[in-house]
Amino acid sequence: MGCSHATNCQLYAQFAADASLKLWKQHYCENVFDQCARYQLAMEGRPVPLTLLPNGKMVERRSKEQISASALFNAIQKQRVGVVRSLIKTGMSSYELKTEEGLSPLMAAVAVGNPELVNLMLEYGCDPYATNREGKRAIDMAQEAGFSECRNILNKYMATHPAEKTAPASGNPPPEEAEPEMNEVVGFLRRFNPFRSRET
Incomplete structure (x- = not known):
């Protein structure tokens, strides 16, 4: 069973066609999605920053x-x-x-x-x-x-x-x-x- 939020996750638009996104999908979205920092915030009803990665790291400002x-x-x-x-x-x-x-x-x-x-x-x-x-x-x-x-x-x-x-x-x-x-x-x-x- 995969993450129910995967289809609307804003991370996909940011890293489309990248190897890093494929790894995140395999490790988090399709497996241990309950360990995803984005998923955890969403389940708590808290805002999910656009720059938050599944491992809890924040993306630096992008050009x-x-x-x-x-x-x-x-x-x-x-x-x-x-x-x-x-x-x-x-x-x-x-x-x-x-x-x-x-x-x-x-x-x-x-x-x-x-x-x-x-x-x-x-x-x-x-x-x-x-x-x-x-x-x-x-x-x-x-x-x-x-x-x-x-x-x-x-x-x-x-x-x-x-x-x-x-x-x-x-x-x-x-x-x-x-x-x-x-x-x-x-x-x-x-x-x-x-x-x-x-x-x-």
Whole structure:
């Protein structure tokens, strides 16, 4: 039996598609949810801070870029195409973002098998040749998952956009400006071990 609050937990929106969230879900949400600091406060009828982690640690203040990155991956996972488009149009560097596991927004779109999102990510400059930590490209993920429409879109795009010519779409900042931003996001996520003691 899992946590009854999992579907409405605000933590999911903050850490969508991140390895740390998967660990929290496995350890707390799906198992010892009664030990989750967020769950305990909710059961006591007390307000649950947005920045509270399951192990009782408080998230440090997050930058606009970190919040936007989480929002983008969360919107992709929920297949909210309009929200994804809006986030990218506000200046989100979709072609450089990656989770701690090396998952790009394009790979996230493939993972949910959504052709419209795949086209959108390609339109805004996501690199179809980028690989995750396992060395897999978005097209490899589409092939393994059996998402033929996503695979066909990527095949067609890659046939007309060789790797050496792949570049971000106009309107996005150049990669050298986006990389420090992503390093900050990854560094932020790596600082939190979901199994640390609740003691400060």
